[in-house]
Amino acid sequence: MHSMRRWLTGILSGLLYGVLFGVGTHYLMHLSWSAALIAGAASGPPFGVLMALVKRRGDRALSSLPGDLTRKERQAAARAALRGPVPTDPAIRAAALAFGRLQLDRYQARWMRVLLILMPILFVLLAVSTLLDDDRPWWRAVPQLLGAAAFGLMALERRRLRHRVAELSAADNTGDHPTMR
Secondary structure: OHHHHHHHHHHHHHHHHHHHHHHHHHHHHOOOHHHHHHHHHHHHHHHHHHHHHHHHHHHHHHHOOOOOOOHHHHHHHHHHHHOOOOOOOHHHHHHHHHHHHHHHHHHOOHHHHHHHHHHHHHHHHHHHHHHHOOOOOHHHHHHHHHHHHHHHHHHHHHHHHHHHHHHHHHHHHHOOOHHHO
């Protein structure tokens, strides 16, 4: 069941990405519809496969959480690891703490730190290049600046996640639930 849901997610996200990429290619790059269709058809399936693999990684992370929890409880723990009130149930709180630590470990990996530094720089350089090009309208730099902002927010997410793990750890150690007051 989970495998089917994972691949359905991959197929649907790949289809949506392919359509949007094709339409964007047609209107932004002024390519013919046939060329845009080829671009969308070539980019959609790899994106869909990538999304299915990302979903599989997420499912594995959820299934590795400690405790004898149902799927809904595991999802609640994953959500609590990122935001919301600290769970009052000790098993869900322990699973939330484990998931938060797992996410924090991913953000603190060397490759992720390099990515979070280099990608915003690359996006800003591309935006500046686009703005300095007299043949391109200024609004063509907007997607590049949005990409830089997205990676900037990811860098801030690591800091927020570190605080959340500390909050879950403190609540787990003391039995106090500061966000439930």
